[in-house]
Amino acid sequence: AQSVSQHNHHVILSEAASLELGCNYSYGGTVNLFWYVQYPGQHLQLLLKYFSGDPLVKGIKGFEAEFIKSKFSFNLRKPSVQWSDTAEYFCAVNSNTGGFKTIFGAGTRLFVKA
């Protein structure tokens, strides 16, 4: 079955710390990978996406993610977090074998201490 797994449910960091959020997927076929952010009380915003090409993807707000096909992973990184990065982060995947239904991971709630 198609699934998306996010390893960390809650992460607490101090400002300027580095961030890495794990995401693994279980899918067949050609996959498209996404990271979304949801700030408290707001709707989803797309941080970055991977369709093909360079497996290192740069997104908005200084975030990047690396697609490692052999590990079925798409981890999100940021070298130095800010208090304003406090939010929930969702990894999402769709695939041509799944009718391009976008399936979300459980989410990781990040709290950045000022």
Add this chain to the structure above:
Amino acid sequence: GAVVSQHPSWVICKSGTSVKIECRSLDFQATTMFWYRQFPKQSLMLMATSNEGSKATYEQGVEKDKFLINHASLTLSTLTVTSAHPEDSSFYICSARAGWGDNTEAFFGQGTRLTVV
């Protein structure tokens, strides 16, 4: 970028009544639309997929008679929560996808918060 708009943004209704939520793709034609629900502090759960002009495909465990989905045109899909009850209170989010290619992105609406009292 492409814009998907939901209406209303929030709605309160009495238990037993029905509520309709609209999802529109404003600047593109959506061949496929998806409906999700998100409970507080939880992830988005896919409810159903609808293609224009055909019946929606519901995910396992989602009652098709309770959550009526209509995708009458390439820019509009509606979700009607029939005989709503307090446990249906949730955040409902739609997304719309244009085209059929492998690299076609889905764009998300801002969501509709439904409260059933």
